[in-house]
Amino acid sequence: MIKFNAEGFDSSKSKIIKNILDTLSFPHDSRDYEIKFRQDKFYIKCKKERFETIFSIDELMHENDKIYMKLFPIKNSTILDCTAGLGRDGILLSKLGYDVTMIEKNPILILMLNNYLSRTKDIKARLLYGDSLSYVRIAKKIFDYIYIDFMFEKKNNAKPSKYDLFLRSINYNENNKLNFIEEMINYCKKRIIVKEPIKSKSKIIDCDFEIKTKLIKYKIFNGKLGK
Numbered sequence: 001m002i003k004f005n006a007e008g009f010d011s012s013k014s015k016i017i018k019n020i021l022d023t024l025s026f027p028h029d030s031r032d033y034e035i036k037f038r039q040d041k042f043y044i045k046c047k048k049e050r051f052e053t054i055f056s057i058d059e060l061m062h063e064n065d066k067i068y069m070k071l072f073p074i075k076n077s078t079i080l081d082c083t084a085g086l087g088r089d090g091i092l093l094s095k096l097g098y099d100v101t102m103i104e105k106n107p108i109l110i111l112m113l114n115n116y117l118s119r120t121k122d123i124k125a126r127l128l129y130g131d132s133l134s135y136v137r138i139a140k141k142i143f144d145y146i147y148i149d150f151m152f153e154k155k156n157n158a159k160p161s162k163y164d165l166f167l168r169s170i171n172y173n174e175n176n177k178l179n180f181i182e183e184m185i186n187y188c189k190k191r192i193i194v195k196e197p198i199k200s201k202s203k204i205i206d207c208d209f210e211i212k213t214k215l216i217k218y219k220i221f222n223g224k225l226g227k
Contacts, residue, residue: 035108042112068096070211071193071218077144082132082184085149087113087125089195093147094125101125101143103132133180136187142225146188149195150177150202177204181221188223 036043045052072079076097081090084104094100102125104110110129117123128135181204184192196202198217207219 067211067213067218068093071147071191071220072098072145074144074190077190079145079147080132080136080143080187081147081149083149084113084127085109087116087127089147089149090125091116091123094123099124101128103128103130103135105129105131133183136184140187142187142189144188144190146184146192146223147195148181148184148192150200177202185221185224187225188221189225190223192221192223194219194221 034045041054043052043054072093076099078099079090079093079101081093081100081102084090084102086109087102090100090102102113104113104127107129110127113127117125117127181192181194194204194207195216195218196204198212198215200217204219208222209220211218211220
């Protein structure tokens with residue numbers, strides 16, 4: 001179980017967070033993690049991997065990713081970020097002028113993102129708590145682009161960053177990625193973009209084409225509702 005020291009929150013929020021951690025299902029080795037929160041900084045320690053770091057979401061927000069214009073060529077389009085995580089992609093896309101809806105189903109990550117968004121009022125991205133498939137089924141909203149980030153998965157071969165180590169310790173994956181993508185296509189006009197490590201052994205192979213960088217590959221599936 002992950003230990004959480006929430007001295008940056010008031011007592012009522014601390015109790016809520018601890019109750020959430022007690023009920024969520026984490027990977028077996030996550031019991032070695034300890035998380036502390038102070039103001040906008042998160043302190044993460046992993047005894048098993050002899051790993052300790054400090055970070056805030058703020059430090060992820062450097063705008064140097066020109067790849068976005070290749071992935072999302074239509075400016076001011078609507079994007080559904082199905083796996084918000086620490087919010088880097090969704091927030092930067094919002095800053096570039098896209099109409100972004102971010103969904104995250106891990107309540108700890110929602111607390112972290114809300115903390116960041118509360119301090120940066122100029123960001124227009126919408127943040128929702130819940131399951132992305134449930135959301136599109138109920139809302140029946142169509143997006144120009146749908147974005148899915150599987151970068152934090154434990155089974156990929158890439159050396160994990162301090163952010164990935166944290167995400168792997170508290171997050172959990174879709175049970176069946178292929179079914180997830182196949183259903184999401186029904187709510188997409190242009191493209192579904194699936195982000196994976198370049199050395200990923202993913203079974204997602206039947207895409208329309210790929211866009212690659214040195215460390216990342218983006219598998220592109222054409223949407224069913226438009227060109």
